[in-house]
Amino acid sequence: MTERATARLPTILAVGMHNSVHLARWINMMRGSFARFVVLPVYIENPAPELRPWSPVASRSDVEALGPGEVGIFQFTKSDAQRHVAWYADRAAGRLFPSSLGLETNPSLIQTDELVAAIRTLQPDIVHTMEVQLAGYLALGAKRYLGNAMPPWLLSNWGSDIYLYHRLPEHRPIVLELVQAVDGYLAECRRDVQLVRRLGLKGHVFDPMPASGGIDFSTVPALNRLTPPSRRSTILVKGYHGWSGRGMHILSALHLAAPALRGHRIRVQFCSAAMLEMMRAMAESDGLDIAPVPYAPTHEEALSRIADARIVVGIGISDGIGTTLLEAMCYGAFPIKATTSCACEWIRNGRDGIIVDPHDVKSLAEAIVRAALDDALVDAAAPRNRACVEERWDVGRNNAAGQSIYRHMLGDARRAAVTAA
Amino acid sequence: MYRKRRIVIDGLEDKQGRSLLVISALYHCCSQLSDAEIRFVDVDSGAVRGAVDLLRWETGLDVRIPVDLGEYGGSSIFAGASLYAAIRLNSLDGLHVAEAKFFKVPLLLALQFLPESATSEHLALLQPAHDPVLFAQHLIERMR
Numbered sequence: 122m123t124e125r126a127t128a129r130l131p132t133i134l135a136v137g138m139h140n141s142v143h144l145a146r147w148i149n150m151m152r153g154s155f156a157r158f159v160v161l162p163v164y165i166e167n168p169a170p171e172l173r174p175w176s177p178v179a180s181r182s183d184v185e186a187l188g189p190g191e192v193g194i195f196q197f198t199k200s201d202a203q204r205h206v207a208w209y210a211d212r213a214a215g216r217l218f219p220s221s222l223g224l225e226t227n228p229s230l231i232q233t234d235e236l237v238a239a240i241r242t243l244q245p246d247i248v249h250t251m252e253v254q255l256a257g258y259l260a261l262g263a264k265r266y267l268g269n270a271m272p273p274w275l276l277s278n279w280g281s282d283i284y285l286y287h288r289l290p291e292h293r294p295i296v297l298e299l300v301q302a303v304d305g306y307l308a309e310c311r312r313d314v315q316l317v318r319r320l321g322l323k324g325h326v327f328d329p330m331p332a333s334g335g336i337d338f339s340t341v342p343a344l345n346r347l348t349p350p351s352r353r354s355t356i357l358v359k360g361y362h363g364w365s366g367r368g369m370h371i372l373s374a375l376h377l378a379a380p381a382l383r384g385h386r387i388r389v390q391f392c393s394a395a396m397l398e399m400m401r402a403m404a405e406s407d408g409l410d411i412a413p414v415p416y417a418p419t420h421e422e423a424l425s426r427i428a429d430a431r432i433v434v435g436i437g438i439s440d441g442i443g444t445t446l447l448e449a450m451c452y453g454a455f456p457i458k459a460t461t462s463c464a465c466e467w468i469r470n471g472r473d474g475i476i477v478d479p480h481d482v483k484s485l486a487e488a489i490v491r492a493a494l495d496d497a498l499v500d501a502a503a504p505r506n507r508a509c510v511e512e513r514w515d516v517g518r519n520n521a522a523g524q525s526i527y528r529h530m531l532g533d534a535r536r537a538a539v540t541a542a
Numbered sequence: 543m544y545r546k547r548r549i550v551i552d553g554l555e556d557k558q559g560r561s562l563l564v565i566s567a568l569y570h571c572c573s574q575l576s577d578a579e580i581r582f583v584d585v586d587s588g589a590v591r592g593a594v595d596l597l598r599w600e601t602g603l604d605v606r607i608p609v610d611l612g613e614y615g616g617s618s619i620f621a622g623a624s625l626y627a628a629i630r631l632n633s634l635d636g637l638h639v640a641e642a643k644f645f646k647v648p649l650l651l652a653l654q655f656l657p658e659s660a661t662s663e664h665l666a667l668l669q670p671a672h673d674p675v676l677f678a679q680h681l682i683e684r685m686r
Contacts, residue, residue: 222592288599289592362562363589369560373654373672395557397682402632438596480566483673 130154131531132184134243134272136161136236136260137251139194143279143444144251145171150334150516151523152190153159156246159184160195161239163255165201165229168194171420184243195239197231198292204228218262219291220255222364226495230255233262240272247530249275251332253282253299254292261299273530274324275305278313279332281439281461287320297321305530309441310463325533327526329466333444335519338511341451342428350431350453350503351496356382357454358428359435359445360389360396360413366437367459367479368392372399374485379407381490387411390425428452431499432492436457436479442467446474447514450506453472455492455499457485467509473502545667546579546604547685550619550647552628552637553594560629560654561585563674565593569636570678572601575643578685580605581619583638620645625684629671632657650684 133151139143139162140151149171159178160168168175178193183247187193199207208228211217236259240248248263248271250256257276264271276299281454283300286292300306300317304324308314309332318326358375362368368389374389389400392413400411417423427433433449433456440462449456450467457473468474475488479533492499512518553561561582568580582594585607598605608619618641620626627640627650628634634651642649651665670676 220588222588225588285592285596289595290599291595363587364592367562367566369562370566373563376654377669379671395555398557399631399654406655438593480569480674482563482566483675 130157131527132157132159132243133247133249133527133528134159134161134195134240134258135249135251136163136244137165138163138255139168139172140166141252142169142171144327145169146250146333146336147277147523148192148477149198150520151527152192154189155524156195156527157184157187159187159243159245160378161195161231161236162232163252163259165197165231178243181243184197186362194245197235198238199232199235201228204232207232207234218254218258218295221286222289224255231259233259233266236260236263237266240267245272247275247527248272249277251277252279253296254286257282257299257303258295261295261302264302273304273533274302275307275526275530276300276303276324277332278306278308278317278441280309280443281437283313283317283320284310284441285365285439285459287316304533305526306449307526312467313441320378325529327529328522330519330522331442331444331514332510333447334523335514335516336451339517344507345430345454350455350499353429353431353454354384355386355388355426355430355432356432356434356493358387358389359433360391360393361435361437362393362396365439366391366435368396368436369399370432370479370482370485372396372403373482374489375409375411376407377483377486378490378493379403379409382493383408383410385410385431385493388414388430390414390426391416409472410517424448424452427454430454430488432457434485434489436477436485437461438479447510449474450510451514453507455502456506457488457492467513468502468506473506473509545622546577547624548619548622548679549575549580549625549681549685550638550642551576551580551582551624551626552630553582553590554628554636555587555590558631558633558636559584560631560671561590562593563610563672564591564627565597566674567677567681568603568605569601569655570675571682572603574682574685575603576626578604580613581618584636599638618645618649623647625650627684628652628679629654630643631655631675649655650677650680652680 175192177196179196205228250260287296300322360368433454436459459479468478632655652671654671
């Protein structure tokens, strides 16, 4: 690419959790020749290793010096001490946004004036917030301050960001203000598109796409190179239990289903101390082969666990697609999800997976037993699920869709500039 | 004067407490609790606070976590209550059983695994301690 062509590239300021593999996957899908990407972290943390290569940027000239495919990460100038002072002042004045259920607001979160300063310094063509309660709220604070000087704002809705939070009294007014303030909206689920329209969205709505973008299927082994699901004996449990996850409900379902599951290996990811205590009681009373698995140090290891699993179970009171669902569909594991996700937009209930009410533990137990015993069911689901994700979660297809989204946003920006002139 | 029936629920969610399972049970009996005020006590997690907010939004139940027990006229929240309910892993330690009994409040205290000193009540509630639908049935029966 010539220097002149590089200089004309639009700049996209991606605001989000830079330590998240989902953000890194999206950036890796999109990085390349059509735009420069600068990531603005929402808190002080180390970036995800998957974001490499990246360069620190603090000025417009740093951005223009980024090489093709290279990503910038914005460097803040505020010291920790200054951030603490400002945070306590904002708290005393009641200017903080409400905390998300999973993370209390704290001084390590980036503050509105820092995003405002970054926008003024870098002059991005688009601000793209990935996730709502940290990145979206931060940008809403900036838009309140900048008004029409805010660049076009694209909001990516991860998982249950709006589906859950619009029903929480403390968050609802913020969510309503936010959906009416964004210029473009990209959801994971069709469910959320209908919802934000009801909530008063005025901006453009793009076709839903997984938050993680897509994967390169040339790197995923063909199904016939993997053990057929019916010959796998592992039940892999997503053990999150907290603001959304209901890992304890899954353990109760396994307890109710124990007599039918004694030949299976049950492995539980992301266990809290309370989950471990429950599992010890179950191992003692139920005779189940149930054990925690440590956090997978690499994504490849996490995927190999899914490829070994006959069933993957993840239940919560609110979710989007859930990347684990897509990964299970890739690797032939039979998915069991809750009705509070948008799994129904990817699998047909009872055929490609089972979708249950997260508050109905007995139905979950019955679903697990059915998937554990019905060889024909799990073997037939695998190729259908693989074909579905190859079509809809492919990095090439979704890269093109992503570029189209950004070009639409850039077109809006140019039209707005012409109108203003 | 008409007064709603009050249900007091253990709000602990930790190694022993299973209040999120009780919240799931309330989804299965919400139509029968429209004349009840449901109050969670001993809540110490954001997950339970969020789940209670969501339960109220989704079902319209009069359910909340009292901020100030002074609203009960300086008396105990158990005074005049119709039920005290909890699900725990394997121990009733830490529950307000004595206080509830003092005010003659009916109890629905289920354990998921039997302690050494198990009673017939514990045995009868073993399954409901894992199954919110069954727990909801017991809850409604005890309210009658």
